[in-house]
Amino acid sequence: MIFEYLNILIFIIIATLLSFIIFFLNYFLILREYDIEKVSAYECGFEPFEDSRNAFDVRFYLVAILFIIFDLEITFLFPWSSIINLLSSFGFWAMIYFLLILTVGFIYEWQKGALDW
Amino acid sequence: MSFIFYCFTIFAILSGILVISSPNPIHSILFFILVICNVTGYLFLLHIEFLALIFLVVYVGAISILFLFVVMMLNIRILELGNKLLNYFSINSFVLFFLLIEVCYFIFNFDFNGGFLEYSVNPQYLSWVSVLNGIPNILVLGQVLYLYYFDFFLIAGFILLVSMIASIILTLEYKIEVRNPNIYEQILANTSLRLKK
Numbered sequence: 001m002i003f004e005y006l007n008i009l010i011f012i013i014i015a016t017l018l019s020f021i022i023f024f025l026n027y028f029l030i031l032r033e034y035d036i037e038k039v040s041a042y043e044c045g046f047e048p049f050e051d052s053r054n055a056f057d058v059r060f061y062l063v064a065i066l067f068i069i070f071d072l073e074i075t076f077l078f079p080w081s082s083i084i085n086l087l088s089s090f091g092f093w094a095m096i097y098f099l100l101i102l103t104v105g106f107i108y109e110w111q112k113g114a115l116d117w
Numbered sequence: 118m119s120f121i122f123y124c125f126t127i128f129a130i131l132s133g134i135l136v137i138s139s140p141n142p143i144h145s146i147l148f149f150i151l152v153i154c155n156v157t158g159y160l161f162l163l164h165i166e167f168l169a170l171i172f173l174v175v176y177v178g179a180i181s182i183l184f185l186f187v188v189m190m191l192n193i194r195i196l197e198l199g200n201k202l203l204n205y206f207s208i209n210s211f212v213l214f215f216l217l218i219e220v221c222y223f224i225f226n227f228d229f230n231g232g233f234l235e236y237s238v239n240p241q242y243l244s245w246v247s248v249l250n251g252i253p254n255i256l257v258l259g260q261v262l263y264l265y266y267f268d269f270f271l272i273a274g275f276i277l278l279v280s281m282i283a284s285i286i287l288t289l290e291y292k293i294e295v296r297n298p299n300i301y302e303q304i305l306a307n308t309s310l311r312l313k314k
Contacts, residue, residue, distance in 0.1 A: 059288065069277050079167065079256070079259035101275060
């Protein structure tokens with residue numbers, strides 16, 4: 001039933017309240033003194049030269065996308081591992097072939113040096 | 118119950134509108150995460166627990182991170198969002214047309230009486246206890262996916278393989294000199310080889 005999730009709802013409410021309390025308690029309890037130097041931009045004694053949002057290396061993106069692929073592989077493994085006592089051997093070998101296909105990709109990326117940092 | 122349902126739906130639609138209308142791309146990604154969280158709650162109300170958690174893991178955990186990377190790599194400043202929404206109207210309506218056809222097909226062909234949620238395909242393993250109590254969502258999915266739809270399952274594997282190879286080919290076009298530590302050299306080093314004062 002849907003009421004089994006009541007505990008989770010209570011946890012979500014408590015977590016939200018707690019994060020709000022921590023955030024705003026900081027705001028109210030702290031000693032505030034406004035100063036023009038505090039809010040000015042400062043970078044090693046200079047005015048900042050450029051925007052702080054730099055374009056960064058594409059390798060981070062590669063690691064993230066490889067993470068997603070293996071994440072989806074584990075997603076496919078999870079129902080399989082919970083039902084495997086009811087599956088026939090066909091279902092078992094279907095997963096083995098699936099893993100073989102992905103292992104080919106894994107070996108490819110390893111040999112290609114995509115995992116080197 | 119229906120109050121929570123309407124809350125999730127309205128929040129999902131509102132944050133979906135904010136995804137496309139907020140000028141800052143970072144903010145639209147955050148609203149996208151909010152959309153997915155609301156959809157997750159919606160799927161929980163439909164008793165599709167496994168898909169709900171998968172939505173949370175894949176979309177919030179992975180896809181939104183990818184979008185963040187894309188935004189940071191493209192180095193987009195805050196856009197001036199003027200009357201540009203109508204510029205994409207032709208391709209938007211094209212996509213929307215097919216989406217509408219899919220939704221109509223789903224609505225008119227879906228068996229609402231019973232159907233998907235308490236669905237047991239494999240009659241060989243039909244036990245009345247599990248029928249009366251209802252088997253979990255994930256076990257239903259597992260029974261169907263690895264036996265009856267194994268071809269789609271293997272095609273999904275091939276799609277993952279293709280995406281893996283394609284992302285490697287697209288991003289590894291230049292070979293960087295990677296400085297890996299040589300472990301044997303490090304172990305064999307002794308103090309006589311080091312610089313002394």
